[in-house]
Amino acid sequence: MSTQDKHDAVIIGAGMSGLAAGIRLAGFGQRVVVLERHTLWGGLNSFYKRAGRRFDVGLHALTNFVGPRTPGAPLTRVLRALRLRHADLGLRPQRVSRIRFPGVALSFCNDFGLLQQEVDERFPDQRDGFARLAGDLSLPADAASPRAFEGARTVLREYLSDPLLVDMLLLPICFYGSAREDDVDWYQFNILFQSLFVEGFARPAGGIKPLLDLLLERLDATGGELRLGCGVERVLLDAGRVRGVLLEDGSVLSTDLVLSSAGHPETMELCGPTAVADHVDEGDLGxxxxxxxxxxxxxxxxxxxxxxxxxxxxxxxxxxxxxxxxxxxxxxxxxxxxxxxxxxxxxxxxxxxxxxxxxxxxxxxxxxxxxxxxxxxxxxxxxxxxxxxxxxxxxxxxxxxxxxxxxxxxxxGRRGGAVYGSPRKRLDGRTPFDGLNLIGTDQGLLGIVGALLSGITIANRHALSPA
Ligand SMILES: Cc1cc2nc3c(=O)[nH]c(=O)nc-3n(C[C@H](O)[C@H](O)[C@H](O)COP(=O)(O)OP(=O)(O)OC[C@H]3O[C@@H](n4cnc5c(N)ncnc54)[C@H](O)[C@@H]3O)c2cc1C
Structure with a gap:
């Protein structure tokens, strides 16, 4: 085993959250390396070539679409933190999307008024309840609220009496971000309602590759390092504290801070069988x-x-x-x-x-x-x-x-191919081990913009202003 110089932070995974965390930390002068097991970057939102064409792996829509400099919006916060310009993304907004059930459809677009109008017309007796719901959801999601982890189906019954409308609203929200079977956490419903129905959808010009290239350029420009084809085999711990990582090639990187986008159960596996036995149960598996x-x-x-x-x-x-x-x-x-x-x-x-x-x-x-x-x-x-x-x-x-x-x-590397990871999110990014934090899917912010924001938020919290 050879030991190299110490890094301020080691990031596991070059998906959206890992790249964002890397750019953020490198931008503050930290010595940071992003380690990706695969030879391509992007994680769940990567790209590949077949039959002479380039395909996006998972891109349907960049959710959270807002115009330039919209105050407080997640996309604005991401762009500011990564020092990117809105125009750099070349976002092309949707014209219309639809939720379709047998005999009934609801159209929506990047103007929330359309969905409101559609609900008014198709579900006139739900009009007041839907307006009240939209009003309450316009406040930022509060993960500390006692209802945060209650199932949205239960809470929605307080607003809407028609189960068909509840199902119609839940379908896009579940498909674009629920790791919980038959339901979605109420705080997550709140976030996704904003990002899908109130903000809306766009597509980066040319698909995901130009956006990923942009992130790579930013990482490079800020002095961050990306190593592709570089899997982490083990997170090295000493008395419950991170000391470094062992790579699949047998080398060791020394650090006191690891941010992992591999997922909670997967990250515990990297910490060894005792960590899995002590800190992973059925409820963690998506x-x-x-x-x-x-x-x-x-x-x-x-x-x-x-x-x-x-x-x-x-x-x-x-x-x-x-x-x-x-x-x-x-x-x-x-x-x-x-x-x-x-x-x-x-x-x-x-x-x-x-x-x-x-x-x-x-x-x-x-x-x-x-x-x-x-x-x-x-x-x-x-x-x-x-x-x-x-x-x-x-x-x-x-x-x-x-x-x-x-x-x-x-x-x-996601267990069970679970796209949205573990149903039990760790919103503060903490793990049982000092210096080891989760970013991305299992921290609880999902999708392209969500994962980018997760990397930034956890980097800010645990590396730029550690508690
Ligand atoms: C089919 C599909 C469609 C989707 N469509 C959209 C969409 O249209 N819009 C949208 O906003 N979101 C979409 N998503 C969701 C979005 O892709 C994810 O929420 C987001 O990309 C997750 O990013 P992440 O950084 O949390 O994790 P990931 O993208 O999973 O990145 C984790 C990375 O860590 C690496 N890794 C894991 N273990 C190790 C290890 N031991 N050593 C080194 N590297 C390791 C992995 O190889 C991976 O690259 C879609 C997902 C799928 C699957």
């Missing part, structure tokens, strides 16, 4: 995973009569948000058409992405042949339902790719 199919089309979705950027659909009587018994649950899902953002090219190939809930363990149990057969069959089953809420991409498909929960596990 079970919500996705499959996503990506369909390249010979034309734009709008040419097929589909104008929504994102369509959240449910085909069953009630919306179910749980790990399915089968490989997938095609009864609900998300259809994203990246071409339907303002300013995207109106000619050439089009793209449709289709996301459904999936059972990681069922996918992981398949042998190679059964796995590739299952990908084909499940995609067909999902499309058979989804096309009723958008259009059928199959007659226009020129290329298709599908990923499963095992793909997510392989590329991010």
């Amino acid at each position: 079970r919500l995973a996705f499959t996503e199919s990506i369909h390249v089309l010979d034309r734009k979705p709008v040419e097929l009569g589909h104008d929504a950027a994102v369509t959240f659909f449910n085909h069953a009587e009630r919306f179910r948000w749980r790990c399915p018994q089968e490989l997938i649950d095609p009864t609900s899902g998300v259809i994203c058409c990246p071409d339907n953002y303002v300013g995207e090219s109106e000619t050439g190939e089009g793209l449709l992405r289709l996301t459904t809930l999936a059972n990681h363990d069922r996918w992981a149990a398949l042998g190679p042949q059964a796995y590739s057969r299952a990908k084909g069959e499940c995609t067909e089953r999902a499309l058979d339902v989804a096309h009723r809420f958008a259009f059928d991409p199959r007659p226009h498909e020129v290329y298709r790719d599908t990923f499963s929960p095992t793909t997510v596990r392989r590329y991010t």
Whole structure:
């Protein structure tokens, strides 16, 4: 083992939260290194090349869209902390998105008035309750409130008496950020309601890669270091305090501060079997995973009569948000058409992405042949339902790719391919060990803007003004 000079901070993972934390700390002159096991950066929001095309791994929408210098908004805070300009992101706003259930749809856009109007028209008896809900949710989410971790379904009943409207509001919120089966924590509902319905959606010009390149440039410019293909094997502890990390190549980096975006259970695994036995239980393990199919089309979705950027659909009587018994649950899902953002090219190939809930363990149990057969069959089953809420991409498909929960596990190390990580969030970022803090998904801020903000917030709290 060779020991190198001491770092002020070591960051595990070059996803959104890790890159943001690295830029923030390096910007304050700290000696910081971001370690990423994979050869690409971006984590859950990365990119790859197939059949001569570049694909985003997970990008549907950058949520939390606001215009330049909107005071107090999460996007404004992220840009300021990372010293980026709004214009650098080249954000293209959505025109419209929809929540579609059998026989009823709610449209929304980046003007909250549209959703209010739609609720008024489709659910006239819920108008007052919805207005009261929107009013109460306009206050910042208070994670210290006694109701913060109550299920949103229970709290929503105090505002809305129609279970259909409750299901319709929960569907986008669960798909874009609930790690909790059948529900979402009330504080998280509050945050996501703001970021999806009040602020809204945009797409960075050119997809996720230009945004990731920008983050890399900032990290470099501030003097931070990124090491790709550099997995952390163990967090080194001494009497409950962090002393460094052991890398998969056998070398050691010495530090008193580690910020980990690997997830709570995964980070405890890096601390050794005793940490897992003492600090991880069933309640920490996320079970919500996705499959996503990506369909390249010979034309734009709008040419097929589909104008929504994102369509959240449910085909069953009630919306179910749980790990399915089968490989997938095609009864609900998300259809994203990246071409339907303002300013995207109106000619050439089009793209449709289709996301459904999936059972990681069922996918992981398949042998190679059964796995590739299952990908084909499940995609067909999902499309058979989804096309009723958008259009059928199959007659226009020129290329298709599908990923499963095992793909997510392989590329991010997340147990069970759990996209939103552990249902038990650690909002203060603390772990049982001094100098080891969580950032990103398991700290509790999700999505692109959420994860960036998480990296910044925890870096500020534990590295720039340690308690
Ligand atoms: C299909 C899909 C679609 C999505 N769509 C959107 C969207 O449209 N809009 C949106 O806002 N959000 C979306 N998200 C969610 C968003 O991607 C995540 O919330 C966010 O990127 C999480 O960032 P993170 O930094 O917390 O974690 P991650 O992105 O998971 O990053 C963690 C990183 O740590 C690395 N790592 C783990 N263990 C180690 C180790 N031991 N050593 C070194 N490195 C390690 C991993 O390889 C990974 O790169 C989507 C996610 C998925 C899966």
